[in-house]
Amino acid sequence: xxxxxxxxxxxxxxxxxxxxxxxxxxxxxxxxxxxxxxxxxxxxxxxxxxxxxxxxxxxxxxxxxxxxxxxxxxxxxxxxxxxxxxxxxxxxxxxxxxxxxxxxxxxxxxxxxxxxxxxxxxxxxxxxxxxxxxxxxxxxxxxxxxxxxxxxxxxxxxxxxxxxxxxxxxxxxxxxxxxxxxxxxxxxxxxxxxxxxxxxxxxxxxxxxxxxxxxxxxxxxxxxxxxxxxxxxxxxxxxxxxxxxxxxxxxxxxxxxxxxxxxxxxxxxxxxxxxxxxxxxxxxxxxxxx
Amino acid sequence: xxxxxxxxxxxxxxxxxxxxxxxxxxxxxxxxxxxxxxxxxxxxxxxxxxxxxxxxxxxxxxxxxxxxxxxxxxxxxxxxxxxxxxxxxxxxxxxxxxxxxxxxxxxxxxxxxxxxxxxxxxxxxxxxxxxxxxxxxxxxxxxxxxxxxxxxxxxxxxxxxxxxxxxxxxxxxxxxxxxxxxxxxxxxxxxxxxxxxxxxxxxxxxxxxxxxxxxxxxxxxxxxxxxxxxxxxxxxxxxxxxxxxxxxxxxxx
Numbered sequence: 099x100x101x102x103x104x105x106x107x108x109x110x111x112x113x114x115x116x117x118x119x120x121x122x123x124x125x126x127x128x129x130x131x132x133x134x135x136x137x138x139x140x141x142x143x144x145x146x147x148x149x150x151x152x153x154x155x156x157x158x159x160x161x162x163x164x165x166x167x168x169x170x171x172x173x174x175x176x177x178x179x180x181x182x183x184x185x186x187x188x189x190x191x192x193x194x195x196x197x198x199x200x201x202x203x204x205x206x207x208x209x210x211x212x213x214x215x216x217x218x219x220x221x222x223x224x225x226x227x228x229x230x231x232x233x234x235x236x237x238x239x240x241x242x243x244x245x246x247x248x249x250x251x252x253x254x255x256x257x258x259x260x261x262x263x264x265x266x267x268x269x270x271x272x273x274x275x276x277x278x279x280x281x282x283x284x285x286x287x288x289x290x291x292x293x294x295x296x297x298x299x300x301x302x303x304x305x306x307x308x309x310x311x312x313x314x315x316x317x318x319x320x321x322x323x324x325x326x327x328x329x330x331x332x333x334x335x336x337x338x339x340x341x342x343x344x345x346x347x348x349x350x351x352x353x354x355x356x357x358x359x360x361x362x363x364x365x366x367x368x369x370x371x372x373x374x375x376x377x378x379x380x381x382x383x384x385x386x387x388x
Numbered sequence: 389x390x391x392x393x394x395x396x397x398x399x400x401x402x403x404x405x406x407x408x409x410x411x412x413x414x415x416x417x418x419x420x421x422x423x424x425x426x427x428x429x430x431x432x433x434x435x436x437x438x439x440x441x442x443x444x445x446x447x448x449x450x451x452x453x454x455x456x457x458x459x460x461x462x463x464x465x466x467x468x469x470x471x472x473x474x475x476x477x478x479x480x481x482x483x484x485x486x487x488x489x490x491x492x493x494x495x496x497x498x499x500x501x502x503x504x505x506x507x508x509x510x511x512x513x514x515x516x517x518x519x520x521x522x523x524x525x526x527x528x529x530x531x532x533x534x535x536x537x538x539x540x541x542x543x544x545x546x547x548x549x550x551x552x553x554x555x556x557x558x559x560x561x562x563x564x565x566x567x568x569x570x571x572x573x574x575x576x577x578x579x580x581x582x583x584x585x586x587x588x589x590x591x592x593x594x595x596x597x598x599x600x601x602x603x604x605x606x607x608x609x610x611x612x613x614x615x616x617x618x619x620x621x622x623x624x625x626x627x628x629x630x631x632x633x634x635x636x637x638x639x640x641x
């Protein structure tokens with residue numbers, strides 16, 4: 099930690115994506131946390147390499163949110179260490195906050211403000227120049243330009259989530275936490291969010307995603323860790339995880355469309371047909387439909 | 389962090405003020421109760437209350453102003469509670485901003501909203517015949533006391549705002565505060581009250597504050613009431629501030 103001074107300067111002057119480029123983006127060791135008698139985390143260890151999407155998978159109450167809250171400096175761990183972007187969450191909380199964005203379980207947007215005002219608010223709080231231009235750029239990127247002047251209270255769940263994620267991108271933090279980003283969304287909105295998350299990772303941001311949906315982790319994550327009874331029980335790529343089970347047998351099964359396929363094919367009106375169900379370009383289609 | 393405190397507070401204050409300008413109904417609901425009480429007391433009960441040479445509307449306005457503040461600060465608790473619940477609070481806390489800005493923005497918003505409500509209520513009182521010969525310095529003194537009282541009650545409101553489990557819980561604390569002026573010198577002189585009630589009324593904060601403001605409005609000698617009033621306000625402010633910050637630290641660690 100002798101490098102603290104120079105690294106802090108780097109945070110201030112150079113775009114955050116380039117600083118502290120060595121070491122893992124997230125380092126967690128022996129993390130413990132109890133709520134009264136309930137031992138939620140019992141020694142959690144994992145590292146997240148820079149870039150890519152890391153999924154923390156677990157059932158309800160497994161402690162995923164607790165991990166995210168500790169990493170985003172909202173909660174103090176009882177024991178263990180956690181570092182984000184090379185900074186310790188307990189002793190260098192301010193530096194950690196410079197390096198991250200949190201998209202919590204509930205869309206953290208201001209309902210009374212418009213979408214654009216929400217973005218401007220966050221840009222101002224991150225002390226960035228020209229918050230208006232940043233807001234307009236993100237509205238465009240997330241296909242919210244038309245809705246930008248409307249109050250967020252009128253937005254659909256998917257739009258709210260997109261705005262929420264857009265707010266998290268302001269200032270290009272190198273690490274983004276997405277805590278159950280698609281819980282409570284309809285399938286259409288879910289795909290929109292997946293698209294946004296993929297684009298994020300393509301730009302080099304490290305994404306830590308928590309989810310209880312197995313298909314979500316399968317769709318998005320480069321690496322998957324399973325949090326169970328307060329510990330990480332497996333951690334690896336999807337291929338590695340699949341190898342834990344006996345090798346695949348070849349069986350001939352009639353291919354039935356899932357209800358999701360049916361829903362998305364029927365709902366995806368006009369030109370969007372099929373497109374939406376492959377999960378590609380959905381919101382771009384919408385923005386062209388002026 | 390200190391360098392960002394003022395800037396961050398200003399940005400967050402701008403946000404909360406937009407909440408107020410976009411939901412003018414909060415100002416209306418804040419002022420409607422005190423105005424209705426004022427109408428009721430002046431035109432229904434007031435005739436039967438002997439306040440000596442002072443006209444009844446002049447007599448009871450200070451108490452009404454305190455009730456206005458007590459009902460106004462409930463919205464601070466509510467706004468804070470909704471921020472906590474909605475997740476935007478966590479977003480702010482996970483951002484590189486001065487953390488105390490989040491609370492101060494709500495406190496200053498409360499101040500602005502209450503000043504607007506007080507101006508509306510005084511305006512209605514003027515229409516109902518309230519008159520004061522108070523000079524500029526006396527008005528400034530009244531404004532100062534009311535601002536101090538608002539700050540003290542606002543910091544009280546921050547505590548349920550941070551700790552409440554439901555919307556109702558966040559607002560409920562204000563009912564006793566609204567009720568307190570009724571057992572004081574705000575509407576009737578305390579010397580008609582039975583012993584124990586009078587003892588309570590004479591020694592609770594509202595009486596000294598009401599008496600001070602009334603004396604300033606009617607250009608009477610203020611006496612020691614002003615020091616009692618200021619001591620109450622400052623004392624409540626300090627204690628509430630400390631407890632609010634303890635609750636805040638609990639929420640963010």
